[in-house]
Amino acid sequence: MEVIKELPKGFKANGYKDGYGFSIIISEKKAIASGVFTRNKVKAYPVIYSKDLLEKKKEFKAIIANSGNAICLIKDGFETVNRIIEKASELFNLNKEDILIASTGVIGRKLDFGMLEERMIKVKELLENGNSIVNAAKGIMTTDKFPKYVAVKIGDVRVCGIAKGAGMINPNMATMLCFILTDIKIDKEDLDKLLKDIVDKTFNNISVDGDTSTNDTVFILANGESGVDYKNCKEDFYKALLFVCRELAKMIVKDGEGATKFLELTIKNAKSREDAKKAGKAIINSLLVKTALFGGDPNWGRIIAALGYSGAEFKDVDLILSNGNEEIYLMRNGIGEDSGDILKKAENIMKGKEIKIIVDLKVGDVDETFYGCDLSYEYVKINAEYTT
């Protein structure tokens, strides 16, 4: 597998951001599409619209996305979505029913259509001059500090993904937008299954603040232009797709609003996948764990307290702190290590930017990895001042 710069075969993409943002991804030929959406009961109109469309047909030619307004909990929501789809169809010469749409931004505010239209026209001009994954990733940013994209090649197959997300990130479906393009030849059933599985292993295991948004959307388009059939490279394609999604998931956490530290948490030997998720989520979402991380404080009791209220089963837990090189047992067989020497070593590790924690539950054989970040003054600042 090789990290590349270019889009998969037969795709075009560009975007533009200035207050409002707009991005478009186009496949020259029709592509098999799949999607995963927020589990929030309150769903933004673009989510309802695209979900419905994906249930009705399986081939699409484009994904469009706007940032700055979520098109959620407003009057005339469907009319707004239709107006954007219509405009995109006209500008980019597409059939309306071949376009999927996603949105991100403030909830409950009327969209300034004129402002969005300006961005759409700008993107049309940019696209006429070529492709830019970076611009496409920029067009969907809100509080993101950097554009998120990754592209790989494995054999003759290319997989590329862009994502946005820095707040409202909770491991119950990736609270973010992510669009993945590939030129592999694959049928709808396999694509649906693969996407669901990989989203659950990557975006569903990250957390910035535990809030699940109304707009979460992952789309994948597979246009078959590489000529390579999925049936002949199942393992390789799985690896490539997992890599793309995991890298994007990590980027989202690293760009977590106000995040100064990155946590990789491995839950080991859980009784079930569900139990591993319960434990992992409780720990990466705990405010006390997150602030201890920010403070570089080896107050590991908070990790075990979070495990305790997670609902997961465990017995004689081991708790291990690591910086990648050195491993320190903070708790062994359910009893804390409180020697000054160990706490000092732990403090040193906690001062680092990237911290690994392993919690061995010792009641089964399921392992699962989660990605989280700390909670800083900056998070509070960003979110106290965001709307206006």
Place this chain on the structure above:
Amino acid sequence: MEVIKELPKGFKANGYKDGYGFSIIISEKKAIASGVFTRNKVKAYPVIYSKDLLEKKKEFKAIIANSGNAICLIKDGFETVNRIIEKASELFNLNKEDILIASTGVIGRKLDFGMLEERMIKVKELLENGNSIVNAAKGIMTTDKFPKYVAVKIGDVRVCGIAKGAGMINPNMATMLCFILTDIKIDKEDLDKLLKDIVDKTFNNISVDGDTSTNDTVFILANGESGVDYKNCKEDFYKALLFVCRELAKMIVKDGEGATKFLELTIKNAKSREDAKKAGKAIINSLLVKTALFGGDPNWGRIIAALGYSGAEFKDVDLILSNGNEEIYLMRNGIGEDSGDILKKAENIMKGKEIKIIVDLKVGDVDETFYGCDLSYEYVKINAEYTT
């Protein structure tokens, strides 16, 4: 009902805090006792010890509590508890089996027994000179900024409570310590039922940070010294106990680590009590709601997003913001109000110190009130720097 300054008849209490803290409450005659404990699977040793004792016998003479060390996840935890009980029995002339114990503080650190013993001796001296509810409330403080106590009289019955708690506060059992004393005559069965019901309506509906601690404990002692039988004043006693618990619950939230604003959230017309709790907890625990509160930002979409992922049922929701005088509809029948006039009014209300939010789910007839606070820089500071 009258707010008073003195303890219920037949009780003594005092406490002392200097790094480590210690408090004691003694009933001269044996009192009927009841307790409610943390639901965290990781329970501190004093919780396991007292829970077990309360299952075996129903009358007690004393509650003791230490602050600064949680006696949790350490080697020799039961030995530590026994040593404290033994010391208290000797100093205060009590039978060991008549003493209930609770602890609060850092998890996983060995207790410095000599330091605690000094505090216990100090409290013995203080108690010889008289009672002090305030000192008893101070002795159990950790990051609390003020001691929490309230006492009322209704007819000839007195009810008094002290509490501590400012962090690790989550509405799934009061994450805190609370000790209630009353001179009413009541049997064990009634007392158990009453305590459970009232804790669920008060301490279980508050939140500071969503973390449930390993040490949460509520004790009540009823010594019958007023001569008044519960059977003859059920309603009055209920009212008094509810008042004491609600006031203490509100104090805990107002003293929430770093809290600058107080939120009273009413969920109206929920389908069930469980649904009301789901909705209320999701909203008061949402980091995005809490930071919006801190920023005085009427970003109400975050409230509805939290409602959406809570799992509660709702339909055509109304969302009302109030300062106690003026009421503003931010959402009516599921559609947001985005006129500049309304947002401006909302912004003014959000600037206040005490904010009321009403969410009408319109699918049933259960109402429930919750108390929360904002998330400020100060919360991050306190919790990034707490352990050492």
